[in-house]
Amino acid sequence: MLDDELISAHLQELRRGTVVLACLLILERPNYGYALLDRLERGGFAVDANTLYPLLRRLEKQGLLTSDWNTEESRPRKFYKTSDDGLALAEALRRDWHQLDGSFKALHAQPADPE
Amino acid sequence: MTLTLTDRYVDATLRRLPGRQRPDIEQELRTSIADAIEDRVEAGAAPEDAERAVLTDLGDPARLAAGYADRPLHLVGPAAYLDYTRLLTTLLATVVPAVAAYVGLMRALSGDATAAGIAAATAGAAITTAVHVAFWTTLVFAAIERLPGRRARVARPWSPAALPDRPSRRARYAELVTETLLLILISTFILLSPYVSALSDAHGDPIPLFAPWLWDSGVVYLFIALAVANLAVSFAKYYLRWSVARALTGALVQIAGALVLVWLAVSDRVLNPQFAAAAGWGSDVTHWTNVGLVIAGAITLVHTVLESVTLSRRR
Numbered sequence: 052m053l054d055d056e057l058i059s060a061h062l063q064e065l066r067r068g069t070v071v072l073a074c075l076l077i078l079e080r081p082n083y084g085y086a087l088l089d090r091l092e093r094g095g096f097a098v099d100a101n102t103l104y105p106l107l108r109r110l111e112k113q114g115l116l117t118s119d120w121n122t123e124e125s126r127p128r129k130f131y132k133t134s135d136d137g138l139a140l141a142e143a144l145r146r147d148w149h150q151l152d153g154s155f156k157a158l159h160a161q162p163a164d165p166e
Numbered sequence: 167m168t169l170t171l172t173d174r175y176v177d178a179t180l181r182r183l184p185g186r187q188r189p190d191i192e193q194e195l196r197t198s199i200a201d202a203i204e205d206r207v208e209a210g211a212a213p214e215d216a217e218r219a220v221l222t223d224l225g226d227p228a229r230l231a232a233g234y235a236d237r238p239l240h241l242v243g244p245a246a247y248l249d250y251t252r253l254l255t256t257l258l259a260t261v262v263p264a265v266a267a268y269v270g271l272m273r274a275l276s277g278d279a280t281a282a283g284i285a286a287a288t289a290g291a292a293i294t295t296a297v298h299v300a301f302w303t304t305l306v307f308a309a310i311e312r313l314p315g316r317r318a319r320v321a322r323p324w325s326p327a328a329l330p331d332r333p334s335r336r337a338r339y340a341e342l343v344t345e346t347l348l349l350i351l352i353s354t355f356i357l358l359s360p361y362v363s364a365l366s367d368a369h370g371d372p373i374p375l376f377a378p379w380l381w382d383s384g385v386v387y388l389f390i391a392l393a394v395a396n397l398a399v400s401f402a403k404y405y406l407r408w409s410v411a412r413a414l415t416g417a418l419v420q421i422a423g424a425l426v427l428v429w430l431a432v433s434d435r436v437l438n439p440q441f442a443a444a445a446g447w448g449s450d451v452t453h454w455t456n457v458g459l460v461i462a463g464a465i466t467l468v469h470t471v472l473e474s475v476t477l478s479r480r481r
Contacts (some may be wrong), residue, residue, distance in 0.1 A: 099223070099225070100202070104233070
């Protein structure tokens with residue numbers, strides 16, 4: 052029997068980095084922290100708030116996101132938007148993702164090597 | 167006005183952040199928390215419960231702050247860890263025995279020392295030194311880990327060229343033979359020096375080259391014993407596999423021998439003043455002989471440390 056903890060540890064390892072790609076894709080249209088968290092969760096990208104908020108800052112510092120304060124609503128909100136660099140990175144990551152997917156499918160399709 | 171849980175949470179987070187980041191992060195964090203609470207209240211939760219649940223989800227403010235500040239949550243990271251353990255092992259294997267041997271020797275020569283007193287002083291010095299070495303090394307590496315820009319860098323590049331090569335067994339055997347011959351020659355010279363000398367006094371008795379004090383106190387036998395132990399260590403190096411115990415003993419014996427030599431030279435207990443007088447040597451001859459011996463001792467110490475570094479790296 053596979054241990055649940057073992058499975059979740061490996062899944063987490065596999066998914067590390069996918070949140071960045073998801074953020075870059077979602078933020079092609081500007082959005083703010085909590086709404087992004089909500090969209091990620093509904094989109095099947097489970098991420099903790101205490102991981103996401105610092106991550107947004109880091110991506111901004113790396114020039115992959117830009118931000119603007121919107122003070123028109125009841126609460127001042129910091130809106131993030133994917134920059135041109137961010138879009139380029141997202142494209143590269145997405146291509147890699149599909150390539151990996153193709154590689155996995157190819158693995159599955161190939162018969163095992165005869166000994 | 168009483169502080170809400172959220173206020174306390176935000177304060178605890180901001181306290182751990184650099185001042186210039188605070189206003190921006192505070193506003194965003196407060197909004198995010200308020201949004202999350204509002205969501206839960208709309209779903210039917212009581213406001214206090216919602217606040218508690220949201221803050222619980224956010225987790226330890228220290229962890230959140232470390233994320234914002236991009237601070238590591240470890241003392242020494244994977245990039246520097248190998249260098250850290252190598253340096254620490256080397257220092258522990260060389261400095262600790264050296265200091266312990268020095269303290270033990272000084273205690274033994276102080277005159278009124280008992281065996282238990284010497285052992286206690288040596289053990290105490292070893293423990294104190296080990297704690298200091300471990301603490302300061304760790305502190306330096308923890309500081310390096312936190313230097314700005316440090317985390318972007320990867321570990322020191324490694325290539326197979328860095329693999330240590332083994333000196334050929336034949337070359338090491340020649341070294342061993344030379345060492346043995348040298349030890350026999352030098353020991354014979356020292357031990358015979360009270361009876362055979364180039365100069366003799368008015369009665370025709372030889373004037374020894376080395377200070378008679380060395381024989382009176384028995385230090386000369388200690389010195390020769392250390393030299394023999396050194397040779398034994400060389401043989402052990404040649405015939406036995408490397409082990410921590412062997413490396414430690416080797417370093418300890420070498421360091422002890424060098425320290426005895428330095429101590430004798432510094433306290434001017436090597437040459438016999440009568441011999442110097444009979445030979446017509448000025449005080450500068452004695453002085454420079456002592457200086458030469460101190461330098462020889464220092465070179466041995468440095469060599470021991472370097473050798474221990476190379477050998478522990480080869481592990």
